[in-house]
Amino acid sequence: MIEPAPNQRDLFEAALALAPEQRAAWLVEHCSDATQRGAIERMLAADAGAHMLDHSFDALLDDIGQAEVVAPTTGLRIGPFSLLEKLGEGGSSIVFRAEREQAGVKQAVALKLLRRGLYTADEQRRFRDERRALTQLRHPGIARLIEGGLTDTGMPYIALELVEGEPITAHARNRQLDLRQRLDLFVHVCRAVEAAHRALIVHRDLKPSNVFVTHDGDIKLLDFGIAKLLDADARGDDTRTLHVPLTPAYAAPEQFAGGQITTATDVYALGILLDEMITGQRREHGDSRTPSSRISENTARGELPASPKAVRRQLRGDLDNIVIKATTPEPDRRYASAGSFADDIERHLAGEPVGAHPPSPWYRARKFVGRHRGGVITSALFVLAIVAALAMAVWQAQVARREAHRANEQATRAERVKDTLVSLFSGLDPDVPPEKRPTLEQIFEKGIAELRADAAIEPALRVELLSIAGHVLHRLGQHQRGLDLAGEAVAVGETRLPPDAGPYLTAVATLSHLDFYEGRLDLAGARLGSVLDHAGGEANANSGQMDILIELASIARTRGDLKQAVVHLERANAMYDRLQPGQFDDRAFAIRGELAYTYAQMSRYEQALPMERALVDEAVRRYGREHETSARFMGDLGECLTKLGHWSEALGLLESSGDFLRKTLPAPNPSFSNWLFGIGWVFADQELWQPAERVFGDADAIMIARFGADFPLAFGPRAWLAESWTQQGRAEQARAELERMLALQLALKQPNARAIAMLRLPLGRALLKLDRPEPARAYAEQALATFRQLYGEENSRNIEPLALLARSLAATGAHDEAMTAAREAEKIAGASFARGNSARVRTALLLGDVQRKTPGEAGNHYRAAIDEAAAAPERPLALLIEAHQGLVDMASAAGNSAEAQREQAAVQGLRREFDAKARDAANQLDAWLTHGPAYK
């Protein structure tokens, strides 16, 4: 076995433990590598000797000394300029009066020579970019940047407009300006700063020595943007080092804290400057007293605009508040701009009420309690939340763009919002052209990187933000990245949070949701189940538990276990009602949308209806009628209304959602198929088979265009199309097509039991019409077994197969068995639906039809059907015709010709009414489908 090479440190320490004379021999024995042995021997020698590290670090620093730059002498040429005389010297630069000759004209400038060289290509590029932006800043109150450049050795210089004058504070003192004059002058300063801010340039280092008053009394701001120009690293390098010494008295807190430098940073400095101009003293950093309370009797004469007592009186109130507002530590509580700062001072001068108020006690308390940390977290959350919302908007816009030209407007709006946010997030960068701005994904990745880097974010929030990030990235199409982040959220939650913590549970739900989309149902289901077991149950109900239940429900529903899905969703909904009574947020949308939809799938329409109505109301309130979400819920509500007999209302909703779909989606699109399907049901339920055939036909055509004629999962519309053939006397055509579809469906590797049952029912009805009751009965029994298994014994879905079964049995003469099936259908209909529902009318008719051999009994059932129909929301004309026709037949059979005639007259009246209605419906549908944007 080969021993691993011994570690250098182990060898060193082992040798050190020996007596010095033994070490050499020991090393030869234990270290075969001569190079390593040499290194260790050198280290052992060094250990014994004296060492620079034994001396103080200060001494070494002292020895090196400060390499002090001394200004070059007069006459030296820098670029096109020759230096004339030194004007001043600062920590980072020396300023000269210099001149250049251009076309025989001498131009005098203030030439600023920077001490710090720019050595890397990046640094130099940034310098040039920044300089270009500043050259374009033109305002009479701002000293112009004339030129800038780099010497051959990489030392930067800047030529500025030469300003002859004095700092504003000296000016105020020397001219003995009174308070009003000082404020007037200061307003001019603000206006100049405002102009620069509009050009997206922040000064960063406003102070009296940069605010000059010329001999003519005009304001000139110096060094605008120069601080950033010098701060080569300010653009967000990893190693952010401030090379520009700030002037602490005027620097805003965010400059110390490494926060974002914005226009509010200049507002702060302006506030300190105003303070100094009106109190005659520079405010100490951190002194939060009001200006009036700092006026001292000892202030030198001339510094103050008036006597100490008078100034104190003049400042108390408005001016105190104005200064305090401008110098608030939190940037977002200051004046929004230099302009609004100036406006407030002008209001004060005009004797109008100012916008600044003394800070509230609540604000002061909040400021005292952990201001910094809270601020960081809130803003991080805020940014992510906005980006998440925005990502959705852009994602939707992208989808729409792919699918429709009409969505351009929406996309443009999303782009505009994005641009605004980009400028917010990336600071004020005037020289970044739009095409170089970061993409949404880049901003998002930046947000994630900051989230990872910020150790101050507590675990719960971290887990929450990571989940959001994972979800959004997944929706943006970066599936693996989304899964990774969601996985990270779960991992952090597992180690740092209790197993019943809401954010942890939500993270697990998110991860499972993504797994679910990737088709890993088993994995997702198992994870959700085991987490829910430890979530603390109802006693510890929280939003995370609800999220877990929602995901469990969608997995159950996908597997066809609607009962289980309802159990999960009802539990989640009860939790929601208990925790957030009366509310309707996104989570409520998710829970109730799923629950209502699942009820409807189980034919529990009475339960679904109020929920669907609430969902549509809320969606319309939130998004307006013309929105994807509103359209979807309208479609669901339409189906519910149809099944409950509110046909007109259903049609109105479907028309409305159709208008939206046709405006936004290009044809053909499967979404239209669903919509047409919904309309078809409205007609089919009224036995208006002609218009029904048209829309089912259109829906089928769309599916064929998209999936071909033999794709089993797209058979829905064609099954109903076939039904409309059967009902209009083309049963043989229907039988052939339905048998073909059934064969294709059965040939699937994983045949869908529900789909098969949905084909067997119309096939059975077609066969019955063709006088083949035996196979019809078999199909009815098979469908019934499937539905019983899927939805339970008492589900209203069972009515349809029970009816077919009863009719088939009756046709074969099995009267008693037919009655049993019909009675069961009646029982279920009675329990599932309110009085007047068409299912109840139909089962009454069924009972009559099955008992035609005993006319008295049958007649009672037909009359019961008519009674029932009277309670319907809209008159079911076709069913009434059937009922009255039944009474005609029974009266004739009983020899009661008077009654038969009476009933016959009723039938004729109803038929006229029905025919008129059918014509109207066909015309209306034609007008509706022919006009407006295409859908197929």
Next chain:
Amino acid sequence: MPATVPPAVDDIAGPPTSVSFDAVYDQLKKLASRQLTHGAHNTLDTTALVHEVYLRLDGGRALAFEHPGQFFSYAARAMRHILVDRARGRMRQKAGGDWVKVTFTANAEAQPAIESAEQALALEEALLKLEQTDDRAARVVELRYFAGLTPEQIADVLKVTRRTVDRDWRYARAFLHAALE
């Protein structure tokens, strides 16, 4: 809390509780005032320079320390940067490439200053190597040499035993010295 701690630190980092904070702070302040006497930065005052030193701590971000130990780590890192910066400045002057003429303020003789600068840069290079093989030992050097912490304080900051600190120091010291030879 001594009155000398500038408000910026008090505001942002929260009140430092450890006595050693004051020691490090004093050292920073001492450094700053030395820079003042040696330099010709007549527009800056001591407070400004102390602030500058603070600001060099990762652009001020690090002022929101998670625990006091973090502060020492950053302070030591800042000192190390200052040494390297200054040494590089000196070396640039030796190269004579810049347009500025440079004179010496600390020492009358130029040569010892340049030698010290070379030494400082060699130390930096050796420290980078040590960081690659034994990061903790390198941190012990930073805290002891650059921030002036005692072994006990270092043990506290790094959350290791005093004995480990001693071993790390001995190894690092020999490693660096051998590398500098």
